[in-house]
Amino acid sequence: MNIESLIFYGVPIYLIVMGILVILTTKNLFKMLLGLSIMDSGINILIVALGYIKGATAPIYSRYPEVFEKVVDPVPQALVLTAIVIGIAFLGLGLALVIRIKEKYGTVNVEKLKELKW
Amino acid sequence: MVNPILIIALLLLFAFLMPLLGLLHRRLPAFATLILPAFNLYVAVNHFLKMDFIPVVIKTGGFRPPFGINLAVDHFSLFFLILVNAIGVFIALSYLLEEQDYRFHILFLLNLLGASGIILTGDLFNSFVFLEILAISSYALAGSRKEKPALEGAIKYLIIGSIGASFYLLGVFILYKVTGTLNIADIALKLQNAKSGIVYLAGMFMLVGLFVETELFPLNTWAPDVYQGAYNRIAVQFSSLISKAAIYLLFRITFLIFDDPLFYKLLLVVGLLTFVVAEFNALAQKDLKRMLGYSSIGQMGLAVLAFALYGMISHPEAFFAATLLIVNHAIAKALLFANMDNMSENATIDIRSVNPFSSLMFAIGALSVMGFPFTLGFWAKIEILGILLRTNLLFLFFLIILIFMVEAFYYFRVITNLFRGETVCRRLNPLLAFSLVVFSIFLVYQGFYPIFTFSWLNRALNALLNKAIYISIIAGGL
Numbered sequence A: 001m002n003i004e005s006l007i008f009y010g011v012p013i014y015l016i017v018m019g020i021l022v023i024l025t026t027k028n029l030f031k032m033l034l035g036l037s038i039m040d041s042g043i044n045i046l047i048v049a050l051g052y053i054k055g056a057t058a059p060i061y062s063r064y065p066e067v068f069e070k071v072v073d074p075v076p077q078a079l080v081l082t083a084i085v086i087g088i089a090f091l092g093l094g095l096a097l098v099i100r101i102k103e104k105y106g107t108v109n110v111e112k113l114k115e116l117k118w
Numbered sequence B: 001m002v003n004p005i006l007i008i009a010l011l012l013l014f015a016f017l018m019p020l021l022g023l024l025h026r027r028l029p030a031f032a033t034l035i036l037p038a039f040n041l042y043v044a045v046n047h048f049l050k051m052d053f054i055p056v057v058i059k060t061g062g063f064r065p066p067f068g069i070n071l072a073v074d075h076f077s078l079f080f081l082i083l084v085n086a087i088g089v090f091i092a093l094s095y096l097l098e099e100q101d102y103r104f105h106i107l108f109l110l111n112l113l114g115a116s117g118i119i120l121t122g123d124l125f126n127s128f129v130f131l132e133i134l135a136i137s138s139y140a141l142a143g144s145r146k147e148k149p150a151l152e153g154a155i156k157y158l159i160i161g162s163i164g165a166s167f168y169l170l171g172v173f174i175l176y177k178v179t180g181t182l183n184i185a186d187i188a189l190k191l192q193n194a195k196s197g198i199v200y201l202a203g204m205f206m207l208v209g210l211f212v213e214t215e216l217f218p219l220n221t222w223a224p225d226v227y228q229g230a231y232n233r234i235a236v237q238f239s240s241l242i243s244k245a246a247i248y249l250l251f252r253i254t255f256l257i258f259d260d261p262l263f264y265k266l267l268l269v270v271g272l273l274t275f276v277v278a279e280f281n282a283l284a285q286k287d288l289k290r291m292l293g294y295s296s297i298g299q300m301g302l303a304v305l306a307f308a309l310y311g312m313i314s315h316p317e318a319f320f321a322a323t324l325l326i327v328n329h330a331i332a333k334a335l336l337f338a339n340m341d342n343m344s345e346n347a348t349i350d351i352r353s354v355n356p357f358s359s360l361m362f363a364i365g366a367l368s369v370m371g372f373p374f375t376l377g378f379w380a381k382i383e384i385l386g387i388l389l390r391t392n393l394l395f396l397f398f399l400i401i402l403i404f405m406v407e408a409f410y411y412f413r414v415i416t417n418l419f420r421g422e423t424v425c426r427r428l429n430p431l432l433a434f435s436l437v438v439f440s441i442f443l444v445y446q447g448f449y450p451i452f453t454f455s456w457l458n459r460a461l462n463a464l465l466n467k468a469i470y471i472s473i474i475a476g477g478l
Helices: A003-023 A028-049 A074-105 B005-025 B028-050 B074-093 B101-121 B125-144 B149-177 B184-190 B197-213 B222-227 B232-256 B261-283 B288-313 B316-342 B356-370 B376-390 B392-422 B429-450 B451-465 B468-475
Strands: B056-060 B068-073
Touching: A003 A028, A003 B068, A003 B149, A003 B468, A028 A074, A028 B149, A028 B392, A028 B451, A074 B125, A074 B149, B005 B101, B005 B468, B028 B074, B028 B101, B056 B356, B056 B429, B068 B074, B068 B101, B068 B125, B068 B468, B074 B101, B074 B316, B101 B125, B101 B232, B125 B184, B125 B197, B125 B232, B125 B288, B149 B197, B184 B232, B184 B261, B197 B232, B197 B261, B197 B468, B222 B232, B222 B288, B222 B468, B232 B261, B232 B288, B232 B316, B232 B451, B232 B468, B261 B288, B261 B392, B288 B316, B288 B376, B316 B356, B316 B429, B316 B451, B356 B392, B356 B429, B376 B392, B376 B429
Parallel strands: none
Antiparallel strands: B056 B068
16 A cells, blocks of 8 residues: 555545544534535545546547547546535535524524434 | 437426426426326336337437446336336326425426436446435425424435435445446446455445435434425325335346345345334334334335345245335325325324225225235235245244234224224315225235236346346447
C-alpha cells in the first residue's frame, strides 16, 4: 500500500465512516442530514478514485493522439455527476421535511419526536 | 407492438406536463394519472402474450449492449410490470374523483416511473437511478400529509433510505471496478466462475441497500411509521408498488449476479427474522393501520425466505411460492389499505362500527393474506409448507406454522370485532367500491381456480430460471 492509494482510498473511506458516525451519534435532525451529505461526498470521491489511472489526463477529446492515448476512465466521472444531482435532490427534500418538522414540533431533536415509537 | 421504452418516456413527459394540465382543467391531472398506468398495463400485457421465450433487448442511444444503456425485457420483468401497473390503475381509479393538488399526481407518476424503470432496465447504474427516483418520490409522498406522524415516518425513511441507496451505489461501482461493465447480464457472465472476496463485499453493500425498500429486518424501522402516518392511498402504494418493484430487483440481481450460497444464507436469516419479528409486533399493535403495516413487512420477509429456500435447495417451487406470495400480498394489501378509507380515522383493532360492505372487503383481504383456503394466499402458503416438509426442514416448518397461527389470530380478532359490531351507513366512494370489488373477486376466484395466475407465473419463472439464455442474448449480442 503506497502513499498514493492511501490518500485515494483512505480519505473517502474516512469521510464515509465519519458520516455514518455523525448520523448514529447526533440527536439533531439537521446534523444528521449533514452527516448524510458527508457520507455521500465520500462515496462520490471513492467512485472517482476507482476510475483513476496513474499519470493519465482528463478524458477530453483532443486532436493530438499522444494526449488522447492515456486518459482516466470516463464512466465513473460521468456517472458521479448523476449521483451528485441525486444527492442534492434528497438533501433538499430532507431539509424541507426538517423545516416542516420544526414548524410542527418546535424542535429538531430526535429524542423529542415521540409520536410513534414502538 | 409498442416499444416498452414509451412506458418510461410517457410517464416522465406527463410528470413534466402536469402543471400545464392542471391549468387547463382541475380534473385533468387525475385523468392523466389514470390513463398512463392503463396504457402501461396494455403494453405490458400485449408484450407478455405475444413475446417469444427469448428476452428482448431495447437499445437506447444506438449502442449494442454491453455498451450504453439498454432495457432488457423478458416474461419475468413483464409479469412484475403488469403487477405494478395494475396496482397503479387501482390507485388512480379508486381516487379519481378526489380533489388533489397536481403536485401529488406528479409524485405518483414519478413513483410509477421509478418502479417501471427498475423492472425494465438491464443496466446496474440505471437501476440505481430509478431506485432513487422511486425512493425520493416516496419520501415526498410519505411526508405529504402535514401531520406529526406522517412527517416523523418520512424523515426516518429518508435518512435510512439514503444511507441504503449510498451503499447500493458503492456496491455497483465496486462491481464495475472488478468487471469493467455495468450491464447486468454482462456482469453475470464475467462473474459466473470467479468470485473474489471483493465481489462478496459488493454484494453485501447492494443487498443491504435494497433491504430498505423491501422492508427487511434491520432497516425497516421506518415502515410501520410510514404506514400509520401516510394517507391510505399512499399506504397502498408502499405495500403494493414500491416494495414490489424493489423486491423484483433483489430477486433479479441475487439470482443473476450473486448466485451463491452465502447470499442465500444471508437472505434466509434476514427473511426469517423479518417474518418472525414483524408478525409478533403486529400482534401487539392497537392501531389497525400500523398492524397492517407490520403484517406487510412480515409478508415481505416470508417472500424473501421462500426465495432464499430456492437458492439453498434449488426447488423451483420455492421461487414459485415466493412470487405467488408477492402477487397475493400486493393485491390483498391494496384491498385492505384502500378499504381503510371506509372506516373511521385512526381505527383501532377494536373497531366496531363499520358498514357491512367494508367489513366484507376487510375479511376477504385478511383471509387471503393469512392464506385461508379458497383464497389466492392459500396456494402460496401451502406451497411453502409443502417444500419444507419434503426437504425435511422440520424446525422451520413448525416455526412457520406457529407464525401463521399468530397471523391468523390477530386478523381473526379484528374480523370478529367487525362482524359483531353495529352497522353504520356511510356514503361510499363508488369508484373505490368498484375497484375493491374487482380485486376481492380476483382473490376469491383465483383461490378456487388458480389456473390463470399459475400459468402466467410459470411463464414468468421459466424466463427467469433460464439464466444462460438471458445472459447469452443480452451480453453476447455483439
